[in-house]
Amino acid sequence: MDALYTAVATATGRDGRAVSSDGTLDLPLALPQVLGGSGRGTNPEQLFAAGYAACFASAMATVARQEKIDVSEVAVTAEVGIGKDAEDGGFALSVVIRAELPDHLQGGPGRALLEKTHAFCPYSKATRGNIPVELVIE
Known part of the structure; x- marks a missing residue:
């Protein structure tokens, strides 16, 4: 790169x-x-959450533009949790990405958009296989 x-x-x-x-x-x-x-x-978790939410929203706009989908009313929230790592006794992170989608993107179309965005987003690529990331449609 x-x-x-x-x-x-x-x-x-x-x-x-x-x-x-x-x-x-x-x-x-x-x-x-x-x-x-x-x-x-x-704290670092708040900074990571803000960065991930912004990056995911930007990635979604790019994916949506390619697919001619209107995401002007979409909001993305990232929740970054920190807790004990069972493997080494240190700490580990987890993420929940919540996408507030308009009615026309509820259900299957929204899920497909979130999955494509998760595959495209640089933060998602960086975390893939390292920490659990859950995608939630609201």
């Missing part, structure tokens, strides 16, 4: 800062309260 764009960011840990090389992203980081942190900042 020849990269068309490379994002660069530096983080100082879960209780620190995340800053992009151009300074556009500059966020305090904090462990969520439910995991024992202060919750006074974003």
Whole structure:
């Protein structure tokens, strides 16, 4: 792959800062309260969820354009869970992608679009075989 764009960011840990090389992203980081942190900042799971949702929505627009499907009313939500990894005792991630689809995409047509998008989306390609990703139509 020849990269068309490379994002660069530096983080100082879960209780620190995340800053992009151009300074556009500059966020305090904090462990969520439910995991024992202060919750006074974003966390890697929120950042991953935002990135995955945006990427999936963009990929869906591309797939839909190729198939002449209107997805102007579609919203994509990514839920990123973190929990104990049973294999090594560390942590692991899981993702649920929720696509809010209009009536004309409910049922089979929407499921087909989600599956094609999941095959096309760069985030989905990166996670395939590594973490469970569930696709849900709402």
